[in-house]
Amino acid sequence: MPYPEQLKELIKVVESTRAERVARKKKNEEVPFLSLDARTDRLKYHPDFKDEGRHELSIGPSKGYKIAHEMAEVLEAHSRVNPADVDLSKTDYETDVLILGGGGAGTSAAILAAEQGCKVIIATKLRHGDANTMMAEGGIQAATKGHKDSPYFHYLDIMGGGHFNNVPELAETLANNAPGAIKWLESQGCNFSKYPDGTMKTIHGGGTSRKRMHYAADITGAEIMRTIRDEARNHSDDIQVLEFSPAVELILNEKGECAGAVLYNMETEEYITVKAKSIIMATGGSGRLHIQGFMTTNHYGATADGIVMAYRAGVKICFLHTVQYHPTGIVFPEQAEGILITEKFRGSGANLVNIEGQQFVNEREPRDVEAASIIKECIEDGKGIPTPTGKVGIWLDSPMIEDLAGPGTVEREFPGKFILYKRFGIDISKEPMLIYPTLHYQNGGLEFKNTGHTSLPGLFVAGEVGGGIHGENRLMGNSLLDIIVYGRIAGKSAADFANENVNGSKLSLEHVVKYNEEADKAGIAKDKVAPMLLPNYTDARTREKQLTSHYVGNMR
Amino acid sequence: MKISYYPGCTLKTKAKNLESSALACLDALGVEYEELPRWNCCGAVYSLSDDDLIHLIAPVRDLIRVQEQGFDTVLTLCSMCYNTLARANELMKNDEVKRGTINDFMDEEPDYKGEIKVVHFLDFIRDEIGWDKLKANVKNPLNGMKLAPYYGCTLLRPGDVSIDKSNSPVVFEECMEALGAEIVKFPKAIECCGSYQVLGNPEAALKVSNDIITEATAFGAEAMALTCPLCDYNLGHRQEEMLKKYEGTKALPMFYFTQLMAVALGVDPENYNLDLNQAVSQEFLKGKNLLEKVST
Amino acid sequence: MTEVKAVEIKAKLIPIYIMGKKYEVPETLTIMKAIEYAGYQYIRGCGCRGGVCGACSTVYRKPGSYKIMSGLACQTVVEPEMYLTQIPFYPAIRSTYTFEKLTGKPEEVFDLYHELFRCVACNACSKVCPMDVEVMDYIAALKRGDIKAAAEISFDCIQCGLCASRCMGELPQYHIAQLARRINGRYLTPQAEHLKTMVANIEAGRYQESLTGLKVMDINMLKETYTAREMEPATGGEDWIPKENIGL
Ligand SMILES: Cc1cc2nc3c(=O)[nH]c(=O)nc-3n(C[C@H](O)[C@H](O)[C@H](O)COP(=O)(O)OP(=O)(O)OC[C@H]3O[C@@H](n4cnc5c(N)ncnc54)[C@H](O)[C@@H]3O)c2cc1C
Numbered sequence A: 001m002p003y004p005e006q007l008k009e010l011i012k013v014v015e016s017t018r019a020e021r022v023a024r025k026k027k028n029e030e031v032p033f034l035s036l037d038a039r040t041d042r043l044k045y046h047p048d049f050k051d052e053g054r055h056e057l058s059i060g061p062s063k064g065y066k067i068a069h070e071m072a073e074v075l076e077a078h079s080r081v082n083p084a085d086v087d088l089s090k091t092d093y094e095t096d097v098l099i100l101g102g103g104g105a106g107t108s109a110a111i112l113a114a115e116q117g118c119k120v121i122i123a124t125k126l127r128h129g130d131a132n133t134m135m136a137e138g139g140i141q142a143a144t145k146g147h148k149d150s151p152y153f154h155y156l157d158i159m160g161g162g163h164f165n166n167v168p169e170l171a172e173t174l175a176n177n178a179p180g181a182i183k184w185l186e187s188q189g190c191n192f193s194k195y196p197d198g199t200m201k202t203i204h205g206g207g208t209s210r211k212r213m214h215y216a217a218d219i220t221g222a223e224i225m226r227t228i229r230d231e232a233r234n235h236s237d238d239i240q241v242l243e244f245s246p247a248v249e250l251i252l253n254e255k256g257e258c259a260g261a262v263l264y265n266m267e268t269e270e271y272i273t274v275k276a277k278s279i280i281m282a283t284g285g286s287g288r289l290h291i292q293g294f295m296t297t298n299h300y301g302a303t304a305d306g307i308v309m310a311y312r313a314g315v316k317i318c319f320l321h322t323v324q325y326h327p328t329g330i331v332f333p334e335q336a337e338g339i340l341i342t343e344k345f346r347g348s349g350a351n352l353v354n355i356e357g358q359q360f361v362n363e364r365e366p367r368d369v370e371a372a373s374i375i376k377e378c379i380e381d382g383k384g385i386p387t388p389t390g391k392v393g394i395w396l397d398s399p400m401i402e403d404l405a406g407p408g409t410v411e412r413e414f415p416g417k418f419i420l421y422k423r424f425g426i427d428i429s430k431e432p433m434l435i436y437p438t439l440h441y442q443n444g445g446l447e448f449k450n451t452g453h454t455s456l457p458g459l460f461v462a463g464e465v466g467g468g469i470h471g472e473n474r475l476m477g478n479s480l481l482d483i484i485v486y487g488r489i490a491g492k493s494a495a496d497f498a499n500e501n502v503n504g505s506k507l508s509l510e511h512v513v514k515y516n517e518e519a520d521k522a523g524i525a526k527d528k529v530a531p532m533l534l535p536n537y538t539d540a541r542t543r544e545k546q547l548t549s550h551y552v553g554n555m556r
Numbered sequence B: 001m002k003i004s005y006y007p008g009c010t011l012k013t014k015a016k017n018l019e020s021s022a023l024a025c026l027d028a029l030g031v032e033y034e035e036l037p038r039w040n041c042c043g044a045v046y047s048l049s050d051d052d053l054i055h056l057i058a059p060v061r062d063l064i065r066v067q068e069q070g071f072d073t074v075l076t077l078c079s080m081c082y083n084t085l086a087r088a089n090e091l092m093k094n095d096e097v098k099r100g101t102i103n104d105f106m107d108e109e110p111d112y113k114g115e116i117k118v119v120h121f122l123d124f125i126r127d128e129i130g131w132d133k134l135k136a137n138v139k140n141p142l143n144g145m146k147l148a149p150y151y152g153c154t155l156l157r158p159g160d161v162s163i164d165k166s167n168s169p170v171v172f173e174e175c176m177e178a179l180g181a182e183i184v185k186f187p188k189a190i191e192c193c194g195s196y197q198v199l200g201n202p203e204a205a206l207k208v209s210n211d212i213i214t215e216a217t218a219f220g221a222e223a224m225a226l227t228c229p230l231c232d233y234n235l236g237h238r239q240e241e242m243l244k245k246y247e248g249t250k251a252l253p254m255f256y257f258t259q260l261m262a263v264a265l266g267v268d269p270e271n272y273n274l275d276l277n278q279a280v281s282q283e284f285l286k287g288k289n290l291l292e293k294v295s296t
Numbered sequence C: 001m002t003e004v005k006a007v008e009i010k011a012k013l014i015p016i017y018i019m020g021k022k023y024e025v026p027e028t029l030t031i032m033k034a035i036e037y038a039g040y041q042y043i044r045g046c047g048c049r050g051g052v053c054g055a056c057s058t059v060y061r062k063p064g065s066y067k068i069m070s071g072l073a074c075q076t077v078v079e080p081e082m083y084l085t086q087i088p089f090y091p092a093i094r095s096t097y098t099f100e101k102l103t104g105k106p107e108e109v110f111d112l113y114h115e116l117f118r119c120v121a122c123n124a125c126s127k128v129c130p131m132d133v134e135v136m137d138y139i140a141a142l143k144r145g146d147i148k149a150a151a152e153i154s155f156d157c158i159q160c161g162l163c164a165s166r167c168m169g170e171l172p173q174y175h176i177a178q179l180a181r182r183i184n185g186r187y188l189t190p191q192a193e194h195l196k197t198m199v200a201n202i203e204a205g206r207y208q209e210s211l212t213g214l215k216v217m218d219i220n221m222l223k224e225t226y227t228a229r230e231m232e233p234a235t236g237g238e239d240w241i242p243k244e245n246i247g248l
């Protein structure tokens, strides 16, 4: 729905200060960046720092680690399926490499593993490509312009963004392999936005010292995802995709190696087993856990399943004490709530503006600082804009981009968002957008090495499910990068493992039995089960009337 | 003057030499043109079935695009496209019932009543430029070239879209004459080249084409001028097969008439894709010293 | 676990017909949220919930019109009396090919998808496209070998498959467009020179020393280096060069 009258009035305030803000932007007179100390101070407003939002894990390899309730709950929960009921004497599928998750990390891993001569199965929750990767808009970082940038600066930015707590080797590998990842994508036929001579267009993102954000209009992730998915489909002899079949447990063998997984066919409600020589965990993030009740940008299947399964199998977790809130999610209109407004809007010059029409923060601070600043401006300083649905937001002044880069720029550079708003009767080349931070990215995850290996032999990790690369806060554009860099690395490592390793023969779910016992001992209620698989948005009144329905977790 | 022009698909791929030469001639003659910004295939052949209106959707849509573009006339280069567009146009002009059905079906487009005039390059030059002006622009006359213009069918039939008298046309000959060529008239100049029979019955098509070529040669032609990519395929690209199969057939150089016009108007040969013609044709022009003259 | 919250009924309830069956839903919801409100839990037909994955294509009609309307369930707001169904899947055949071996010639597309030429320009595809892609125009462009134009026109395609469901020529348009875009990205657009150079430089070890320097650096020193790093100005052009060339 279009902006109602009261908001239209408030937009006039934004308009009244726009000319002056554009002039400052042109002269490069920015609100100064916060010092490292001031950042720390500002971060007190970040949801991660609310202590009542977290609790200590009572079981598992990272027992004692304090993380968000919602995440802790799925980690401590019981298994969905009773291990004793699963017949492991014969498996339904057998393959060299089994990949859990058909997003960007899983798909690039599959292509690499197939190139090494392996037979690959991708088991994924929804359709191949229904994933956070598909949703990424803004861009992918890489230091590709040698006259001003290099992996040195990229590394510095990654570390600074992550509060210098990142695992250095993971960050180094990311920066060093970044240009190669872009080159691979280009050679797969990805349509990056380019100048006529083939030079890639690059812009800034939050926390970048050099313009190194490559993009494909405002659907960078979709362009990458659909391109590599198409390539995977060209290898259909070697890469088999099982859709609507999420994994619910890992299977180990007598050598204690990871040797397969139990999948759940959500359509026929059967549990099926896959035996494999190596397994890649690429199940992505966890926005649909709605940590602290926040709205999320994530796809429907982002429910932390991979972390749950691997944690039960003994893999430690790290950096899950921080969660990334994207500074700019839509708060109005309601229908689009939670949907991400890419950082590229700010990179292209749009200011964040309060109810008085004033810019209050530099738009290129790292995400956590930016989000904390918006929350502070609204909650502490009371300068947010009240929405008709009882929420509060901040203006993102997109029409500035037209003043800076010429009329028509917004529609050309942001076709996706332009159409989205047009459907609601809002022209974002003329009217600003109302935004508020939204749950966006799982900064942490499973511990892994820069070769993709985990502490569990035979299990490899790639993508958002892993932790450490980005420390406590990921910069925009480093995640699309991470899934390609580490997707390829994991694909190669898992293939090598499969090619070298003699598969154990005795499959077991003993670790799940033990974990259930631990959960029992810790007094975790039996009806708490995980992986969650899907959120449930059925109205409570409807659920009350489903008198004969039996729910296991969220699933009927 | 400025005119809208419809290229047709084949001219963007296999018959680039027809498009590039025609556009070069328009430049040389000072005619401004603007390609339709949105267009689709004309349908390639006019459907003869009486109630097969769906195949009229494509050409009618193209005519609506011309209107959208703000022109009242559209120029075509390929004789097949000409025929399909012109006939669809006639139907929209004259058949009220079918017009209604088609307009109803395309309810996302404005109604169309046949207001656009469809012209072919040949009648366009005749009516809008005139032979005299054409002659005056010739810098490199095709003197001494014994040339057989070949119409094929779709420029002349059916009568209501013919660009000239169906059975005794002169427009093509007059045009080539204005460029300085020595005209060889031959009866089969208005007969069919075999057309799409090449797909279903290639042998029969080859025979028909061979008859055309041998007759033109017998009448003294040393080269042939064409207006249509399909004719070029049947008569030109299949010549090797003819030479193998039929004793006595001689290779006959083939050109799009626009290429010859471009030569005569003194356009740099770079601009009309002679490389897409058969080797014999390229050799022929060289032999006539027509290419050197241009470049000097 | 996700809290199951009752949706506050502050918005007016309106009737919609989900696969012909009437439900009363709040008028502010998207079709997707309305279907969930009505009591369904999605397994198919829902992916990104953000308008880019193409899982939730929906067709509907409204009273008093013969028109088939279309939209994405996750993006389209419900309207009174709308009569809808989602089409979570529609079969379409994709041709496999060896991407490396292509060169960018139109004939390669023709060979993989002969059915291109079955298009009669009826435009049902463009009319149903929830992303407003001019599907018929990119098919027309491909028929005349203009792969670049097809890539550009089809850029916003989310491969939901509605075009294929409506096509009387039985084309799998979105697969053909995917092929066109890949050919365009690789074979018809110049490849980036700076990228080649950078990859070669990294392989030659040009940055390894400076990078290792950072990796082993004491944290306070690292913080200082970070704070002191020179920032490329937001409004500078492509040719901006930093003052110092450490790390380059
Ligand atoms: C709206 C949005 C915008 C973003 N923008 C950017 C950006 O501009 N730049 C950037 O760098 N990053 C961006 N990101 C982050 C980035 O897109 C993701 O972090 C990254 O794509 C994750 O890739 P992945 O392959 O690890 O996970 P995903 O792409 O999410 O893939 C995981 C897959 O695993 C499946 N799965 C889940 N559970 C299971 C299970 N139990 N069994 C089997 N399969 C399962 C999922 O359904 C999914 O298909 C954005 C993210 C979002 C949500």
Ligand code: FES
Pocket (backbone or CB within 6 Å): C045, C046, C047, C048, C049, C050, C051, C052, C053, C054, C055, C056, C057, C072, C073, C074, C075
């Ligand atoms: S759910 Fe992805 S487009 Fe609607």
